[in-house]
Amino acid sequence: MASYTSPLCILFLGMLLWQTRETIAQRRAYVARELAGYSPQIRKFHLKVQYASATRLCHTKSIVTINGEFPGPVMYVREGDTVVVKVKNKVDYNVTIHWHGVRQFLSAWSDGPSYITQCPIQKDQSYTHKFKVVEQRGTLFYHAHVSWLRATVHGAFIMLPKADAVLPYPKPAAEHLLYLGEWWIDNVEDVVAEALSVGGGYKPSDALTINGQPGALYNCSLSDTTVFNVVRGKTYLFRIINAAVNFQLYMSVVGHSLTVVEADAEYTKPYTTNVLVLGPGQTTNVLLTADQQVGQYLMSATVFSPTPNPNVVPFPGTPTTAILRYEGAKTLLSSPSELALPNFPAFNDSLFASRFTTSLKGLSTYSSGFTLPQKVDKEMLFTIGYALRPCSTCNLSTSPDPHFRLQASVNNVSFLEPTSTSLLEAYYYNVSGAYDDDFPSNPLYPYNYTGVGPSNFFPVKATKVKVLEFGESVQIVFQDTSTFFFEGHPIHLHGTNFFVVGEGFGTFDAAKDTPKFNLVDPPSRNTVGVPSGGWAAIRFRAVNPGMWFMHCHFDIHTSWGMSMAFLVKNGQGVNETLPPPPPNLPKC
Incomplete structure (x- = not known):
């Protein structure tokens, strides 16, 4: 991994992880804004919860976002850093932000779940989170922790290891960031409100997504399908985040094996598989070697729902897709039928899921x-x-x-x-x-x-x-x-x-x-x-x-x-007592 003292390397990393449809200028502006100009010990971010317009599945609607981006901006920090994040709420809903998986050692006031560690941030109000990344490195994410707002309010929180750390796996040629998620044509807050009012089930999402896009198999989605570019013979690290709201997911890439090297920001012994299983909130880093013929290959995710039949818990039956595109392959996909889908287990194959999870072994106790x-x-x-x-x-x-x-x-x-x-x-x-x-x-x-x-x-x-x-x-x-x-x-x-x-x-x-x-x-x-x-x-x-x-x-x-x-409860020794709340803690 590059050090903070190498701005060009940090910029390169940010460009690789950013969504492919964004311009290089946009990527460079973000990395410069968030990483340049600060000391190696403090990382400062400004997150504005605001509305933005988004078009999916032939429909345009207003969604709640971070800084107008969906998924939200990627936040890079390094193990040992102090992170300061000012969150400003500019939408009509109350909001909190949770740093999912961050240990929050002696910083419980910054954890973020509404009415647990803080009252929500009301409209036009702000709250500044401050916490230290203690003995953690890897892929996590942040998301809203009020109602179902996290459907569109989420982004990656990447904790780089210390500059002198040695990775427990071969250094990849580059990295890609992959979010799995869900999309509703309706306002997601209306969906949950309706479910709670009638007392029964809820309307399932209309599509699964990869990096916010449903992919080639959904209406009005072919041209916006997410693309990950690779070079034949090189190995890549994919940071995968399941940001879905209500579904566990299978994920696979046609013709390619995936080697798990990290789960929930903890290193694992290498485990190679053709299909991943991720629950909502789980993250997984995998190595993928581009060892097939030059061409395009579908990456796909579909629902794992271990229930007796799909009518018990309805879910989107169409997989979401992205494209793994080799350098030198044709750049246009005229029809989704041109590419084969991965072979997934049955939607309710609990035995497969259990074999996957029990095959993951930690590197340390x-x-x-x-x-x-x-x-x-x-x-x-x-x-x-x-x-x-x-x-x-x-x-x-x-x-x-x-x-x-x-x-x-x-x-x-x-x-x-x-x-x-x-x-x-x-x-x-x-x-x-x-x-x-x-x-x-x-x-x-x-x-x-x-x-x-x-x-x-x-x-x-x-x-x-x-x-x-x-x-x-x-x-x-x-x-x-x-x-x-x-x-x-x-x-x-x-x-x-x-x-x-x-x-x-x-x-x-x-x-x-x-x-x-x-x-x-x-x-x-x-x-x-x-x-x-x-x-x-x-x-x-x-x-x-x-x-x-x-x-x-x-x-x-x-x-x-x-x-x-x-x-x-508090302990008796040094660093065993909860500090007092910050002065700007939101009021109920």
Whole structure:
């Protein structure tokens, strides 16, 4: 990687990562604006949340963006840097920005989830985030953390390793940045509002996207298909971000293997595959060698939805596509039928997904401030699944009684988001009544979670947090349940990485499954895919004081309440106490 003291190299890197349809002048202006003129220790950015016009699928609409760009501007920093970001809100919605996967060591006030660590930024107001990139390097991203605004409010957050660091894989010839996402013809905020008002499902997106473009298989999209240029014989690093709102995705490139070398900004042992599996919020760096004949090859992504049939959770049936174009190949694609699509597993092939995730091995048992706990102080079992709540105004056609709304829960608690203060402020200022600190470590009424479910589908609707003492080693087993139907869940934890030590199908059996845990080389992640009808186990150490959100990264499930928060208390030593809030923290 190039050093900050080599502006031409930084410019070259920015040009490679920027969308191909933008001009070189635009790329050069952005890199100069964000990286030139600052010391190697401080990176300053200005993000304006603003409206912009966008045309997709033959329709033009106004969308919420960062700096008028979709996807948003790429932010380059280096391990050890202090990052200062002023966020200005110029739209009619309340906004927060979350730095997904950034550890936020002693900077919980900058994490960003609405009503958890801060109140939202109201229209015409601003908030300045300040945090240090501590022992992290790799590909992450930032996104809105209010309602479903992140559908168009997101961008890459690239943490370059220290200048003298040695990469654990061959240095690539160049890099490309690839976002996976979704697109609605309707206003996405209207989509979620309608879903919550009727109490049932939601309108699925109209298209999947690569770098914001649906690709050649969708109407009015051929000429805007994203193109990645390569030279035969060279190897490239692709930084892949799943910014989709509600879907896990397969991703593949016709005729080319992909070697995973990083997942969620943590190095992995090299793993070569033809198909990637990424949950929303997950990032993956892969090496691709341009070893085929000169020509054009389709890159594609399609939905992985481990449900009984596609009618249970509707999704876009048409894959999104981009083009891998070799130097010397013809530059025009007159019809999508000219190129073959990749061969994907079945849309609900949970066994394939499990083989992929369990094949990822970590390079180290140290991750961002702690070593993999071989023994744990606190063991927890979190059941995750669907539920119902009474609703006199709902019209839920899938229910035996229309006067109920769909909910989701963790240990039968459906999270109630506060509105008058953030949880972190309530903790810091000792505000009574803002939350209860009695979130259950285990289900209150155990049963066969993957067998016949209970007759009572009604969760507790409450604002509950789980208290962790500083330094505690924690194990959580996430258990999918059979309530209504099985579904996989990408669970994201703020404020720390964790090691994924095991996963399996069926109901977790501690006596049988714990001895099979991988305590040698498990991957370190910030988002874990819990298998449909199965379980996943994670371990971490609570060494970052603050209030940390944990939620399903399907936004519809978070909207229904599949979330909770951990309160990590202060320790006694140096750098073990939450600092006071900044003076410009937004007010509710």
